[in-house]
Amino acid sequence: MDRHKEAVERIRHRIAQFHQNKTPFRVYHGSTNSTRHANFDRDALVDISSLNNVISIDHTRKVAVVEPNVPMDTLVRETKKLGLLPPVVMEFPGITVGGGFVGTAGESSSFQYGFFDRTVLSVEVVLADGQVVHCSESEQKELFDGLRGSFGTLGVLTMVEIQLIELERHVEVTYHPVSSINGAMEMLQEEVARDSDADYIDGILFSHNSGVIVTGRLTDKTPSSTLPLRTFSKPWDEWFWIHAKSLSSRTTPTTELVPVEDYLFRYDRGAFWMGMYAFKHFMVPFTWLTRIILDYFMHTRIMYHALHASGHTDRYIIHDVAFPAPNAASFAHYVNNTFGVYPLWLCPVRKDGRSSMGHPKAFTGAVAGKSEGEAYEGPYINIGVWGPYPSSEAEYVRANRELEQKVKELGGLKWLYSRVFYTEDEWWEIYDKNKYDALREKFHASTLPSIWDKVRDHGRKQHFGTGIKGLLKRLVLKRDLLKGMYGVYKAIRGGDYMLSKKAKTS
Known part of the structure; x- marks a missing residue:
């Protein structure tokens, strides 16, 4: 804890300096699972990448106290040692605790526990004026609730207290075949509503007439x-x-x-199914043998690094959207008819999910079983749409804007790790600017970027450099195949793909 306090004091001091000089700054965590373009200026950021330690785990209280950059695989590994488990574990091992709290992060247990932020008991945060504050449901509740889905725009998270549950060795997984979009949505809602002992529920649509709903139950049964x-x-x-x-x-x-850790990170290899497109891009046969040979490259930590370096996310439709459950099928039919992208991921989310997603307004539009103008307060179904959309830049933007308008019409909310194509006016029609701005004013956050500043589409800014090296990068990054190879090279080489390099001075 002494090491933690020293680190927090350094962070607090730097933030206080920025506040005193009225200098805007950004927070650097050291990793990301976002597909938005990011390039940080080293001279205008607060580096919290060293806050990556598990501070304590209390078996009696079933509570873990951790720093925000602890990734999911580390959290699971350390809690398992004491026979405990986080209730909501995001499917990619590298997603962090802090990202899960201030971003949008859910998984197949979210029908029961809500998004990850709902499993957090309290947090320590450094406000933008340098104050260190502890908040929870009983202490500074307004700030605690405001931090959910705030994307670091109300303060800098430095410590998180998480509720845990009892560990069991396996998950008893059942795959329920479905033969239609409507049937999949109906079964999801039936499984959520059923008085059963399921701990996990999600689903995959492989086409408009084929899919599975997957339920899981923690158990100590033996094979x-x-x-x-x-x-x-x-x-x-x-x-x-x-x-x-x-x-x-x-x-x-x-x-x-399925062993519990294999279940929790079951989508890591291949990043759900996005790894399949890497095989197609490099014209490598997509077979069991080639997947074994190339397994090292097919884990999400490597794949995200390669994607950012290559810029290939600019030609993929990548969105997770949580819809009022009765409207989810309409969106899936829209995706089928407009994009034909499959598979689609389905994940039911508890009804408090909307309040975890970036300070939105209530949805008062059309939902079956609800009067027009009345706020929707029921459960949600998340749909993950991830697939290639080869096109010109103009067509790519048009298609994404059309999709976002369909999302808005159906009351959906995007997980904001992906690129946002809304205009600022469109954005504030969905999100509550007055309430959010009042929170920023109250907690002295004017030197932090707003959510809109962070998520709005900035386009891709590539820094090629000068001389022969810069010329070669320009040539490489204008060829799709070479771009992919460059991304793989950068991922293997390592280093940081988010911080801009400082110009050399003589």
């Missing part, structure tokens, strides 16, 4: 001939979605045991 063990973490294991697809054509559900 047997009728309950086989299935793993997803070894290089020779099949990717989760491919295995699930192989079961979608069956006429009855299939049940198997």
Whole structure:
């Protein structure tokens, strides 16, 4: 804890200097799972990348106290040692605790526990004027609630206290085949509403007439001939979605045991199914053997680094959107008819999910079973749409803007890790500017960027450099295949892809 206090004091001092000089600054965490363009100026940021330690775990209270840059795999590994587990574990190992609290982060347990921020008991935050504040449901509640989905625009998170649950060794996973979009949405809602002991519920649509709803239950059962063990973490294991697809054509559900950590990070290898497109891009056969050979490159930490370096996210439709549950099928049909992008990820979310997502206004539009003008207060279904959209830049922007308008019409809210194409006026029609600005004023956050400043589309700014090296980078990054190879090279080499390099001076 002494080391933590010293680090917080350094951060507090730097923030206070920025505040005194009225200098805007940004916060640097050291990693990201965002697909937005980012390039930080080293002279105008507060570096909190060293805050990556688990401070304590209390087995009696079932509570972990951690710093914000602790990633999910570290958190799970450390809590497992004491027979405990976070209730909501994001599917990519590198997603951090801090990102989960101030961003939007949910998983297949979110139908029960809500988004990740709902499992947080209290936080320590340095306000933009240098004050260190502790807040929770009972202390500074207005700030605590305001920090949810604030994307670091109300203060700098430095410590997080998380509720934990009892660990069990396996997840008993059942794959329920579905044969339509409407059928998938209905089964999701039925499973959520059913008085059952499911701990996890999500789904995958492989086409408009094929998919699975996947339920999971924590258990200490041991494998047997009728309950086989299935793993997803070894290089020779099949990717989760491919295995699930192989079961979608069956006429009855299939049940198997999965080690708990393999289940929690089941989408890491292949980044759901986005890794499949890397094989196509490099013209490599997409087979079980090639997936084994290239397994190192198919984990999300490597893939995100490569994507940022190459710029390939600029030609993919990448959105997660939480919809009022009755409107989710309409959006899935729209995606089917307009983009034909599959698979689609489906994840039910508790009804308080909207208040975790960037300070939105209530949705009063059309929802089945609700009067027009009345605020919707029911459960949500998240739909993940991720797939290639080869086109000109103008067509790419047009398609994304059309999608965003459909999202707005149906009362959906985007997870803001992806590029935002709304205009500022359109943005503030969805989000509550008056309430949000009042919070920023009250907690002295004017030297921090607003949510809009952080998420609005800035376009891609590539720094090629000068001389022969700059010329070669220009040539490489104008060729799709070479761009991909450059991204892989940068990912292998490591280093930072977010901080801009300082110009050399003589």
